[in-house]
Every structure is written in C-alpha cells, then in structure tokens.
Amino acid sequence: MRNLRLLRRFWATSLAADLEYQVNVLIELLAVGGNLAGSLFVLSLLFGQGGSLGGWSWEEALVVLGLYTLLDGITSTVLQPNLSTIVTHVREGTLDFVLLKPVDSQFWLSARTFSPWGLPGVAAGLALIVVAAAQAGARPDGASVVAALVLLLSSTLILYSLWFVLAATSIWFVKVWNATEVLRAALVAGRYPVSAYPVALRTFFTFVLPVAFLTTVPAEAILGRGSAPWLLASLAVAAFCLLGSRKFWQFALRFYTSASS
Amino acid sequence: MPIISARGLSKTYRVADKQPGLGGTLRHFFARRSRDVQAVSDVNFTIEPGEIVGFLGPNGAGKTTTLKMLTGLIHPSAGEVEVAGCVPFRRQAGFLRQITLVMGQKQQLIWDLPPLDSLRVNAAVYGIDDSEAKRRIDELAGMLDLGEELTRPVRKLSLGQRMKAELLAALLHRPAVLFLDEPTLGLDVNAQARVREFLADYNRRHGATVLLTSHYMADITALCRRVLLIHQGRLFYDGSLDGLTERLAPHREVRFELRDPPPAAAFASYGTFESQDGQQLRLLVPRSELTATVGRLLADFDVLDLEVSDPPIEEIIGRLFRQGAVS
Numbered sequence: 001m002r003n004l005r006l007l008r009r010f011w012a013t014s015l016a017a018d019l020e021y022q023v024n025v026l027i028e029l030l031a032v033g034g035n036l037a038g039s040l041f042v043l044s045l046l047f048g049q050g051g052s053l054g055g056w057s058w059e060e061a062l063v064v065l066g067l068y069t070l071l072d073g074i075t076s077t078v079l080q081p082n083l084s085t086i087v088t089h090v091r092e093g094t095l096d097f098v099l100l101k102p103v104d105s106q107f108w109l110s111a112r113t114f115s116p117w118g119l120p121g122v123a124a125g126l127a128l129i130v131v132a133a134a135q136a137g138a139r140p141d142g143a144s145v146v147a148a149l150v151l152l153l154s155s156t157l158i159l160y161s162l163w164f165v166l167a168a169t170s171i172w173f174v175k176v177w178n179a180t181e182v183l184r185a186a187l188v189a190g191r192y193p194v195s196a197y198p199v200a201l202r203t204f205f206t207f208v209l210p211v212a213f214l215t216t217v218p219a220e221a222i223l224g225r226g227s228a229p230w231l232l233a234s235l236a237v238a239a240f241c242l243l244g245s246r247k248f249w250q251f252a253l254r255f256y257t258s259a260s261s
Numbered sequence: 262m263p264i265i266s267a268r269g270l271s272k273t274y275r276v277a278d279k280q281p282g283l284g285g286t287l288r289h290f291f292a293r294r295s296r297d298v299q300a301v302s303d304v305n306f307t308i309e310p311g312e313i314v315g316f317l318g319p320n321g322a323g324k325t326t327t328l329k330m331l332t333g334l335i336h337p338s339a340g341e342v343e344v345a346g347c348v349p350f351r352r353q354a355g356f357l358r359q360i361t362l363v364m365g366q367k368q369q370l371i372w373d374l375p376p377l378d379s380l381r382v383n384a385a386v387y388g389i390d391d392s393e394a395k396r397r398i399d400e401l402a403g404m405l406d407l408g409e410e411l412t413r414p415v416r417k418l419s420l421g422q423r424m425k426a427e428l429l430a431a432l433l434h435r436p437a438v439l440f441l442d443e444p445t446l447g448l449d450v451n452a453q454a455r456v457r458e459f460l461a462d463y464n465r466r467h468g469a470t471v472l473l474t475s476h477y478m479a480d481i482t483a484l485c486r487r488v489l490l491i492h493q494g495r496l497f498y499d500g501s502l503d504g505l506t507e508r509l510a511p512h513r514e515v516r517f518e519l520r521d522p523p524p525a526a527a528f529a530s531y532g533t534f535e536s537q538d539g540q541q542l543r544l545l546v547p548r549s550e551l552t553a554t555v556g557r558l559l560a561d562f563d564v565l566d567l568e569v570s571d572p573p574i575e576e577i578i579g580r581l582f583r584q585g586a587v588s
Contacts, residue, residue: 002385002388005385006382006385006386009381009382009385010382013371013374013378013379013381013382016374016378017371017373017374017378020373020374020414021373092367093367094367094368094369096329096332096334096362096364096367097362097367097369099333099334099352100332100333100334100352100357100360100361100362101357101386102354102357102358102386102387103386254336256334256335
C-alpha cells in the first residue's frame with residue numbers, strides 16, 4: 001500500500017522532470033511514430049510476395065509485431081529509464097542514497113522513474129494486436145484473454161529480470177551499458193514469430209534467451225492456439241527469473257564498495 | 262549508553278594494481294594484479310547521544326570508509342559496529358529511519374525539479390503524511406533561511422542554496438544520528454557559517470548526535486568539542502580539541518631579542534635552543550612551563566622584545582596532513 005503511494009509520487013515527479021524540457025516532448029513523439037512505421041514497413045517487405053512466415057499468416061504475424069511493439073513501449077516507459085540509471089548510480093556512488101532509504105532498493109531502482117514516451121508505443125501495440133487478431137479471424141473467449149494477459153505479464157517480468165541482472169553486474173564491472181544494449185538488440189528478434197527462425201536459433205530463443213516467451217507464446221494464446229503447458233512454463237520461467245534477479249541483487253550488494261567520496 | 266560504538270573496526274579493500282603506459286595497460290587488462298589495502302584497522306570509539314564529534318584525518322586516512330561502515334553501506338572486514346542499537350550492515354528499516362548521511366560531493370535532489378518535489382518523494386519514502394511533512398519543511402526551511410529557492414529547479418540554485426536544500430532533504434525524517442561527510446565542501450565563507458549555525462541549532466533542538474568530517478578547521482572548532490583523528494587507518498587521537506593541540510604541538514615557540522646575547526649554552530635551563538640570528542633568539546618551551554619561563558627570561562636578561570607564537574590548530578593539523586605522518 002505504502003509502495004503504491006510511493007509509486008505515484010515517483011512517477012508524478014519523473015513526469016514533471018520530463019515536461020521541464022518542452023522541445024524534447026515533441027522529438028520523442030516523432031520518434032515513436034517513426035519507429036512503428038519502420039516496423040510495419042519491414043514486415044510488409046517480408047510478406048511482399050504473400051505466403052507465410054514460419055507457418056504464420058500476415059495477420060497472425062502482425063499480432064506478434066503488436067506484442068513486440070507493446071513490450072517495447074513498456075520497455076521505454078519503465079524498464080529502460082530505470083534500469084539504465086543503475087549503472088550511473090554505481091559509477092557515481094549515488095547508489096548510497098538509495099541503499100540508505102527504508103525502501104526495498106530493488107523496488108526503488110526498478111520503479112523510480114517513468115517515461116511517458118513509451119506510452120504511444122503501448123497504445124499502438126494494443127491497437128495492432130486487436131485489429132490483427134480480428135483480421136486473423138481469432139475470436140478469443142474470456143479464458144484466452146486472461147491467458148494472454150498472464151503470459152504478457154510473465155513476458156514483461158522475464159524481460160525485466162534479465163535486464164535487471166545485467167544492470168546489477170555493474171557493481172563489479174561498473175560500465176555495462178553495452179551489455180544492456182546487446183540485450184535490447186537481441187530482443188528485437190521477438191518482432192517475428194519464433195518459428196520463423198532456423199531450429200538452432202529457435203532453441204536458443206526459447207531456452208537461453210527466452211524471446212519465445214516474450215511475444216510468440218502470448219500471441220498464440222490470443223489466436224486461440226495457446227496450451228496449458230506453455231502457460232505454466234511461461235509462468236514458471238517468469239517466477240524463476242524474478243526470484244533469481246532478487247537473489248542476484250542481494251548477492252551483488254555484498255560486493256558493493258561505493259564509489260569513492 | 263552510547264548511540265554509536267565501534268570495536269576493533271577494520272576494513273581491507275582489494276584494489277587493482279596497474280602500471281602506467283601501454284605495456285602496463287595491456288598487462289593490467291589480461292592479467293589483473295591486485296593487492297590488499299588496509300583502509301581502516303582496529304578502530305575503537307563510542308559516541309554518546311547528543312554529542313557533536315569531529316572526524317579528522319588527511320585524504321585517504323579512512324574517514325569515509327569508516328562513515329560507510331557506520332551507515333551500513335559497506336561491510337566491515339573485522340570488528341563490530343552498533344549504531345542506534347542496530348547493526349548497520351543489515352540496513353533494517355528501523356535503523357535507516359534513525360540515521361542520515363549527507364555527502365558534500367554527492368546529491369540526492371532531483372536535478373531538473375525544485376527541491377520541494379524531492380522533499381515530497383522523501384516524505385512518502387519515510388511515510389510522513391502531507392501536513393506533518395509541511396510542518397517539518399517549514400521549520401527546517403526557517404532554520405536554513407530557505408524560501409522561494411524550494412520552488413526553483415535545483416539546477417538553477419547556487420551551491421550554497423543547494424547544500425542547504427540537501428540538508429533539508431536529509432533531515433526531513435528527523436534522524437537521531439547525522440553522518441556528515443564534508444557538508445561545507447566548496448561553499449563560500451558565509452554559506453559555511455550558515456550551515457554551521459544550522460547544525461548547532463538542529464543539534465540543540467532535537468538532541469541529535471552528529472559525526473562530521475570536514476577539511477575546514479573552522480567547522481570543527483565551531484561545532485565540535487570532541488574530535489577523533491584518524492591517520493593511515495588507525496585512530497590516532499580521541500578527545501578534546503585543546504588536548505589535540507597539546508598533543509600535536511606540545512611546545513610553544515618563544516622569540517626574543519636581547520641587547521647583549523650570551524652564548525647558546527646559557528639557555529639550556531629555559532628550554533630547547535632553536536637558533537640565534539644576531540640579537541634574535543628562538544627557544545622551544547613546553548606549554549606547561551611557558552609563563553614561568555617567560556617570567557625568568559624577562560628577569561634574567563635585558564630583553565628588548567619578546568613574542569610567543571601559538572600555532573593555530575589549522576596550521577598544526579594542516580602540517581600533519583601535508584606531511585602525512587604523525588611523529
């Protein structure tokens with residue numbers, strides 16, 4: 001409850017800080033529009049001759065792209081602005097202030113700021129999912145909507161945990177900007193259905209870097225092709241990753257020496 | 262019942278050892294060598310509630326490391342610490358609510374927003390409701406002489422105004438123990454004085470315990486009756502400021518001019534003979550015998566002029582810091 005009140009304060013102040021720079025607001029809005037147009041263009045090239053992508057029709061693949069856009073929006077809204085500051089906190093020693101607050105430090109570092117520039121992406125992703133699912137002829141019932149939401153939550157948690165762990169390694173390596181960029185680039189693979197990739201990559205994206213759980217699995221649930229085992233597996237992976245990130249953070253803090261005064 | 266106690270407190274850091282130049286860089290990249298550095302070793306002290314204690318030492322003496330162990334930011338390699346009845350490194354909420362750390366060279370205020378926004382976040386963090394937060398902000402702002410600065414973006418504030426706002430943010434939750442690491446760093450003389458007055462005032466009003474490091478001796482002489490001096494990781498002195506002067510400079514220098522100076526040997530019973538330059542002589546005399554010795558000199562010789570120099574504490578400690586050694 002107290003954390004909810006805190007979250008409201010956190011996000012209200014970060015919104016205020018963002019709006020301090022008016023020109024930046026305009027530029028960010030343009031960037032969001034440009035990104036989405038680019039994604040649609042690439043997908044239309046892939047389907048240029050008609051046909052299918054790894055057994056997925058154009059409309060079905062659009063659902064995957066919608067999920068990717070949605071996740072990317074969530075990333076830009078919450079994950080990226082927060083997790084990228086962890087490195088700065090470690091390098092400049094301001095992590096001290098976070099650790100001295102009577103608030104869970106992982107919560108603080110993960111939820112401190114909020115950037116409205118991802119919200120158009122979230123909206124565009126949702127719209128794309130709804131339209132594409134309808135065109136693909138999917139008539140999702142209540143159960144598959146719930147399943148899709150649960151899967152989406154799992155995928156967000158998985159993405160968050162991976163990113164957080166990478167950022168937390170800055171406690172040892174101090175500079176890990178590149179590593180988090182590589183992660184974000186790898187996740188771009190989630191734009192397309194995982195079955196569109198060769199078997200080796202598909203295995204990698206399922207078991208090593210769980211890209212499959214991020215977009216393909218939720219899309220299948222929306223299209224009515226979801227299965228209970230995938231749902232459970234996705235939840236299990238999310239729980240495992242989240243727990244792992246917490247344990248890892250506690251472990252990492254034991255090595256924190258705090259940048260010199 | 263002390264509010265801060267350290268027993269056998271030690272910290273060893275592992276630091277990378279890199280030779281200069283390209284060769285050194287390559288070797289450092291492929292085969293990193295490191296060595297252990299003893300930052301703090303076997304430090305013992307206790308501080309009673311309400312005390313203001315100055316924490317002195319040259320750069321790299323282990324002051325900040327000790328402060329970080331006391332606040333629970335780093336884990337001691339050996340020894341025990343207790344602050345406000347808690348073990349700092351566990352960083353329990355009950356402990357964190359009772360302490361605060363102000364660092365002159367780091368800031369917690371949000372750069373792009375007025376201090377009031379940061380204060381609202383801090384109020385929520387410590388679970389202070391809005392009306393109580395407003396009351397406390399008004400009180401502290403009054404003591405710090407802050408007004409419209411609180412609604413101006415932090416990036417537009419002067420260093421002195423920003424430091425005062427930092428103090429406000431750090432004290433909103435009424436901590437019982439204040440750890441201040443160079444709180445007046447870079448401030449001009451007036452702003453330093455304001456911060457000092459505020460700290461003394463806050464200590465009087467709330468009975469808070471303060472442990473303060475500063476490179477400005479004026480901060481220490483104005484606020485602290487007791488000082489801890491740490492040198493090369495060891496506690497070198499714990500006691501009053503006057504006692505420290507006596508310990509570091511047990512002698513005073515007496516310069517005098519005689520109409521007809523006798524040979525140097527004649528002064529053996531007065532003090533340590535330092536030098537003679539024509540009619541000018543210099544003697545080192547123990548503090549305790551100063552008045553008696555001066556009296557005898559005036560009685561025994563035809564003294565034209567006499568001057569006793571009392572090196573100010575700043576100079577003594579400054580010299581100590583520069584030399585980096587304690588005799």
